[in-house]
Amino acid sequence: MFFTSIQKAGSRFFFYFCRMDETEKVVLLLGSNIEPRKQYLEEALSLLEKKLGKASVVSNIYESEPWGFEATTSFYNRVVVFKTGKLPETVLNICLQTEELLGRERSEAEGYTSRTIDVDILYFGNRIINSERLMVPHPRLASRRFALLPVAEVMPELLHPILNKNQGELLLECPDQSEVSIVN
Numbered sequence: 789m790f791f792t793s794i795q796k797a798g799s800r801f802f803f804y805f806c807r808m809d810e811t812e813k814v815v816l817l818l819g820s821n822i823e824p825r826k827q828y829l830e831e832a833l834s835l836l837e838k839k840l841g842k843a844s845v846v847s848n849i850y851e852s853e854p855w856g857f858e859a860t861t862s863f864y865n866r867v868v869v870f871k872t873g874k875l876p877e878t879v880l881n882i883c884l885q886t887e888e889l890l891g892r893e894r895s896e897a898e899g900y901t902s903r904t905i906d907v908d909i910l911y912f913g914n915r916i917i918n919s920e921r922l923m924v925p926h927p928r929l930a931s932r933r934f935a936l937l938p939v940a941e942v943m944p945e946l947l948h949p950i951l952n953k954n955q956g957e958l959l960l961e962c963p964d965q966s967e968v969s970i971v972n
């Protein structure tokens with residue numbers, strides 16, 4: 789009887805240990821260029837935490853000029869990292885729901901436009917995903933200083949699974965030299 793309970797407890801521990809191992813680090817980039825930008829970033833973080841649990845790391849907020857389109861208000865960006873056992877498609881749906889809840893409007897026009905909030909998946913563990921709905925690592929990450937700087941701040945050693953370089957190395961080689969500064 790005693791040994792059976794020990795065995796049961798042992799297998800339960802093993803089960804939870806394996807489940808713990810199944811979590812992956814998902815690195816998200818939040819961006820806003822419609823006021824109140826800081827509040828949109830904060831609300832996005834709290835909505836994401838309701839679905840994904842407490843963020844394990846949060847970067848500083850960075851300010852940068854709009855990239856690839858004209859707008860009067862600059863962007864605020866921040867990286868947040870979650871440990872999750874959820875599937876990438878599920879996390880993408882959570883990101884899109886968060887954008888919708890914060891009033892993100894999608895224009896029919898091609899290219900970039902102003903947005904209350906944008907939530908992009910930069911990395912999902914060391915997965916490489918090329919589906920119709922999802923590309924991970926984010927295909928434009930290595931060419932955007934406003935995305936690389938906050939990731940390099942919180943996870944400098946994280947390896948890009950395709951380019952095989954860490955975030956510091958990607959930043960040094962980044963062709964984009966536009967100004968990106970920390971917001972105090």
Ligand code: AMP
Pocket residue numbers: 883906907908909910920921922923924925926927
């Ligand atoms: P955007 O206009 O930049 O917010 O693009 C959103 C669309 O890009 C979504 O409907 C996704 O299906 C698609 N997408 C592809 N890869 C990613 C990614 N890594 N993170 C977020 N959205 C992505």
